[in-house]
Amino acid sequence: MNAPVPDLAPDLPVSGECIDSRFTVPGMRCAGCIGKVERGLSAVPGVAAARVNFSAKRVAVSHVPRLTEDDIIDELRKLGFEAERAADNPLGRDDAETKRLLRALAVAGFGMMNIMLLSVSVWSGADAVTREMFHWISALIAVPVIAYAGRPFFSSALMALRYRRTNMDVPISIGVLLATGLSLYETVTGGAHAYFDGAVMLLFFLLAGRVLDAMMRSRARSGIASLLGRMGRGAHVVQPDGSTQYVEAERLAPGMVMLVAAGEALAADGEVLEGRTTIDSSMLTGESDPRPAGPGDAIHAGMVNLGNPVRVKVTAAAQDTALADIARLMDEAGQSRSRYVRIADKASRIYAPAVHSLAFLSFCGWMLAGAGVYHALTIAVAVLIITCPCALGLAVPAAQVVAAGALMKRGLLIKDGSALERLAEVDEALFDKTGTLTLGEPRPADLGVLDAQARPLALALAQGSRHPLSRGLAQALRDAGTEPAALDDLAETAGMGMTARFQGHDVALVRPEAETAGLSVDLLVDGARTRIAFTDPLRPDVRETIAALAAQGIRSGIVSGDRVETVAAVGTQLGIEAVGGMTPAEKLDMLGDRAAKGHKVLMVGDGLNDGPALAGAHVSIAPGGASDVSQQAADAVFVGERFMPVALAVRVARATMGIVRQNFVMAAVYNMLAVPLAIFGFVTPLIAAVAMSASSLLVVGNSLRLARAAGQDGAGRDSAA
């Protein structure tokens, strides 16, 4: 079942002083990749073991300290996989929370099953002594189980009460505690009705809802975390002896000299010392045209080096960079979002007082009717248990988990349920241009310049390099169905290009000799030059997506930091309003204006300059190629080249809210039927148990219908329906 145990390299005795490093390898897609990575790495001298975690797209490598992390990334590249150091996952804190809830769920499930076993015997007529014994055993199981499994609810309810507020957990906690207390009293006095099964079952169903909610969050977040980390989290710093060493971004200091390779993002602001290159600043400013940079030019953290390796002297690092200003803006913008009230909490604001007054009124009613305190209290507790929001607690998470799961299959990762609720309310969408409406990576403007013989050569040359232009070319050729040619002596010269031999001919993919206006490369076959120009094309289905959004009553617009003319051209092409030349603060102001007019705005953006807007918008989505900052600020991330997941997300979010409302109505109808029974004292523990499970099953079943609704079509053709 496991991949083969790696051989220990014979020439390098692997002693006990191995260190562990972890890498993200997003390219692993199949069993073959697991085997390839594990076997390939294990064959490297100095590597003791390599273990792939396929779900997280990570590989853990145990190796001797002499082997650096860069060496391993190199080895992975030779195996055909791009890898990055895995940083501590900034989104991984939820993991512990999920585990805590899962443990509570397991304990509640254990308790529920055993108590139910005893309860069924009681219901089917166990008499005096046996019943008393069964009640005692139930109590012995129930009390510790409730104490353990109920903690998430009790602590949250306490927290709410401390701030003089109420949430869903307050009625739950009161119901569970009262039911347990009354049942204990029944047990001690030898009464007939103990609600231990009801109380524990309630916890079990509610915990199931919470676990679903938490799992949805952590699954999406680990998906996003595996996309993170392509942006300068550190740099190779040139040491006095000429060697280079990897230094984390936080520990970079002014005066250090960084060696920035092609395709790498800058981790600090700096000044170019040596080398001429092309810099892509679209992440930072939204500008789409790369600009040249040479000695003396200032470049900033977050910009990406597209051309040749350069040496850059750090002028400002960490908190002093232009990036850090954007981070501060984002912090302020994110605070408005925390005022949003989840739908379940809205419901409980009406529900909790209603339930409590009902229970209290029935208590008073029975007292007035001449029943004893004990009898009246039994009935009040029955009312509380039967109304306890079991179905309500499941209504929202069940629907949202199903929707999030369906969306994940279509390439959209939703971070939490509240994002789905906010997405459903959207009535206006604003897009960034570069990297959002466009792919954000260079692609050949016209593959037609390459004939059928040249394409396999170009692909074989391009796929050997990590340079952004090579990657774009390789991707485009692969999409066109090209198979790579078999080359000999493939070599890469940094800053020049790729060279190789093909059936006795010299072939090469190199940068043009003269400086050109845009980005381009030359393919050389035996001295014959073919120039391939590059552009940043629009995503293939932008037009359809905007139409699909319009069909849902959502107006689209563009806000970009790129030059006004470029943005206006795209706006005209797509037939939507477009504003260019915006700074991050201006984008944020614009969102504030729209919000003040009562609009709920969906922001879609990728760059660092979109970060504040993403954090400040009613809801936001970022593409998978976005900067780390944007992916963390956004509520959802979509992967792939297609733009349609954005429209699909809105459609599914609306369908989800429809189902949630249906679920609420069902819960209300159930209450209308069950509450009178409880008030007039007809509810026994048996009826409570049956009613509770039946309503929960109904709600979960209804939510499952969403999987089909979301899965119907990817193009969103029926979105108007």
Added chain:
Amino acid sequence: MSILGFLIPLALLMGLAGLGAFFWAMRSGQFEDLDGAANRILIDEEDDK
């Protein structure tokens, strides 16, 4: 009825054993890589010893 004195503890013990097994599985990372386990069965090991 004395059979109950045997069966109830037995049921509880079995339940506890299941609970213990689940806790162990969670702690030892059995749920860390669910997709990987499904894929590993497909790995060819022919080129190994």
